[in-house]
Amino acid sequence: MSDHIHIGIVVGEASGDILGAALIQELRKRFPNAEFSGIGGPRMLALGFHSYFPQDRLAVMGLVEPLKRLPELLRIRKFLREHFIKNPPAVFIGIDSPDFTIPLEASLKERNIKTVHYVSPSVWAWRQKRVFKIARAVDLMLTLLPFEAKFYQEHNVPVEFVGHHLADEIPFAVDKVAARKILGLPTEGRIIALLPGSRASEVERMGQLFMQSAVYCLEQDPGLLFIIPAASPDRYRQLHIELNDYVDYPIQLINGHSHEAMAAADVVLLASGTVALEALLLKKPMVVAYKLAPLTYKILSWLVKSPWISLPNLLAQKLLVPEILQDNATPQALSAAVMHYFENPDEAIALSETFAQMHLELKRDASARAADAIASLLNSPTRTTN
Template identity: 65%
Template sequence: MTERVRIGMVVGETSGDILGAGLMSALRKHYPDAEFCGIGGPRMLALGFHSFFPMDRLAVMGLVEPLKRLPELLKIRRFLREHFTEHPPTVFIGVDAPDFNLTLEGHLKEATIPSVHYVSPTVWAWRQGRVHKIARSVDLMLTLFPFEAEFYQQHQVPVEFVGHHLADAFPLEVDQLGAREALGVPADARVITLMPGSRSGEVSRLGPAFLQAARHCLEQDPSLQFLLPAASPDRYRQLHHQLAEFTDLPITLIQGQSEQAMTAADAVLISSGTSALEALLLKRPMVVAYKVAPVSYAILSMMVKTEHISMPNLLAGRELVPEFLQQRAQPQALADALMHYFKNPEQTQALTETYDRIHRTLRQNASESAAAAVARLVEKR
């Protein structure tokens, strides 16, 4: 290509900044002199990205906060639409932030600007009707998981599965002894790691149940030790307060170091979310629990179309690991599921072998794969 390549990108939070920076670096291998502009985070800025607005202006969560910020968000999107329409980029890439990016991508696609969305919204799980808006809005969807690509193929949306950056970052072989040494855990200990979540509400709902489950496990095996990593200083204080009623447990509360705490474990009791994917990549047997407010669950249960909610089971297409939702997340049931791994080592070994196959499937050099897909779209245009 003779003219200079200009690439528009918009990310809305830290995870998008990580993906965006990786994609920028990979795209520069195709277009060494490319210019990047839009909205980016600190990792992207360090690579020369020109951001028209701070990334944190898009980082809103919940139901009320986005409504309060709606006028500002609409103003930002209008500016981007007008800028990219008047100064058309070679390609526009929206990274996650679907509520913001998909509408912008649709406007730019109408203006014949190639439009890419990187990271599928959970359209395969709920509000599946959104796929029609996605089809109108993007020239290419880039997915992190293969089952997502299959969903878009069924709906005739151009798609490429590019893999997950965490699968690239996590080694295939896990150093459990090294993690135990770093945490001061004996090499021959039997260890369960408890991970009740990173948000206050999650820890409030799951923390006591996880600690009671640990007590039931200890009744079955008094030699057990427990690790409890806290996701932040606030969660550390919250968990420390909960532990006041469980002074009988041989448990170590840790600030951060969740990856090492999972690696050191023989089994993990975990809330559903990204951490469950991390536990899979670390080849840890796990039991997944999920609890939300009753009203939220009633709404979600009517909308969600998938049989499973945890990423290991979604990736396997079957119940690979036990899931306990809402009222089923009882301490004794969680404890029995955890102890099943210790009592059935052959099944546990088979599980880790399945984890390894999934890890290798997701390990696609995601940034380079995404960049190559974008380059093919550009060259086709």
């Protein structure tokens, strides 16, 4: 295939912009004169990507905001559908944002435009019947995690497990002493990192809980030091106010530097999310906790098919790290789970070794593998509709 091609890409949030920019760089190695357009963020724009709309117009979260913005989102999708049908790209790539991109992929695939979706929605965990809609929408699914690829293989959806970009970015060897020096922390002694979440609602639910858990841990070992890396300046202000009740305790608030904070720690207490994968890649024993509004939790408990919520357990397909959820997430329970690692150091070491093996499995040069898979699709015969 000629390298004078047009590739369509749509991303809806900052994490997609990171993946999109790395993918563009790898695709350019294979197709030096390729042109890229659609919707992208600042990293993609810096590489010459043409975005028809600002990426942040797609970045909606929650239940209410998407409904408020629905007319605008539908207008944007209609424009993209008509534009790409009129000016067919060699391939269209939707990165994450499945509620927006998968229907667009389906419309384009109907017109014999090759389609790729990069980053699987959690279809293996809930609303599993979405896999049939995805099968109709994509010529290729690119997954970050191996168990996701297995799910698609079982449903006869063309899939490639490319690995996780965080496994490529986070160094395999973790220098705890160096991380402590960077943060100005003592190089000796036990340190526990508390990560109560990146959203205001998460910190509201988990912040005080984690601080109370720290107090219970200190009753067992007064020599502990706790650090809380705030995910943003807004979360720093929010946590600073919450810490007013804990000024007499060794709990130190840090602005950002979550990776360094986890690297500096002996154990991490965290709110479930991508941060659990980051802690795994940093080889840190962890306790995963989460609380939702009671009705939301009840609905999700009914919908979700997976027995686990955290990525370490999902990757292992067994309970590798404690998951303490909802009413069970008490300061007493969390502190007991954290202190268990200090009381059983052999378990903590074995867990870190398991995490090292998982890091190797996920470290696959994800962007290059994704670009290779897309290049193979481009070089395959064009489909024809029946």
